[in-house]
Amino acid sequence: MNIEPVRKNSLTDSVRHQIVDYIKNNEKNGIRKLPSENDLSKALGISRVTLRRALGQLESEGMIMRKHGQGTFVNEEALKVKVNLSEMIDFSDIIRRAGQKPSHxxxxxxxxxxxxxxxxxxxxxxxxxxxxxxxxxxxxxxQAIIARGYFPKRILGDIPSDEVWNAHSCFEILAQYGRTLVECDRVKLQAVSRQEMEEYLGHETKIMNQTVLQLSSVGFDQNVVPVIYGEAFFDTNIIQFDLYRIKK
Structure with missing residues (x-):
């Protein structure tokens, strides 16, 4: 089974990411049923309790379906979602998932x-x-995204060089230089005109669309303490978000 073991100190979300990678890597092979929990837990090097937590997350997201007595199956419709609005991922990854090469x-x-x-x-x-x-x-x-972020200077102490900022995202810099992980965020979405965006930013942009999607977010650390506030503007001709919903 072509799936890498997880380090012993990994959390449930690390297991979840490993399973998602396994699903996507085997998508072209037509594999629609996951191995048994026993085989998966052995391959990942984790307990079945941790595995079940990760599978529970994926089931709640609609990525998999668990059928009693039959096993765990991949939801093919959920695989069609390339840029998932429910995931908190770096902007460069959003552009990659949209099928484009990112730079910033x-x-x-x-x-x-x-x-x-x-x-x-x-x-x-x-x-x-x-x-x-x-x-x-x-x-x-x-130009597809303009993103502006604010966070307390005390988290970093000394501000890294321009070279560091050009090589890393805000999340990466907070993690590497401030030892602060952004674990979750609260998001507000609205459509605004390009003129409104440029008035907020205080300068013109190269985004061509006359209407953009504005994503305002507060990011929280593992103690649910706010550590970063961000405003991001997306050209929806290039970046289109999807959301797979499950009726509760």
Whole structure:
């Protein structure tokens, strides 16, 4: 079975990602039924309790269907979802899943003081130093996403060099330099005009669509403490989100 063992200290979501990779790697082979729980747990090197938690997550997302007495089956319709709105993933990965080659550049990197609104969003004192960073992300040669993020400067201490920012996403920098993992986020979506987007950003962009999707999010660490606030604008001619829903 072509599936890699999971490290002993991995969490349930790591197991989930391994199973998703296994499903996608075998999609072209027409494999629609997963191995038994006993075989999967042995291949992954984990307990069946941990495996069942991961399978439960995938079932709630609609990726798999468990049929009593028959086994666990892949949901072919869920596999058609390339850019899943319910997943929290890096913008570069979103562009890859849309079938494009990603690249990015830094438009803005500075320090600013938290105003009243930002202090409330990040649960910090008004006036606390924040890092403000803006990325322009490209799908091939076309600008597809503009993303601006804010987080407390104290998480990082010294701000990394421009070279580091050009090589990594905000999530990666927070993890590597601030030892802070963004585990979940709360999201608000709305459609706005390109003019409204550029008024918010304070500059013109290369996004061509006259209407863009604005994603506003607060990211939380493992203790559900807000650590980053972000505004991202998507050209929906290039990036189209999907969501597979299950009736409860």
């Amino acid at each position: 550049e830094i438009n803005l990197l500075c320090e600013k003081s938290a105003d009243a609104d930002m202090a409330q969003l990040l649960d910090v004192e008004q006036g606390e130093p924040l890092v403000e960073v803006e990325y322009a992300l490209y799908a091939g040669k076309v």
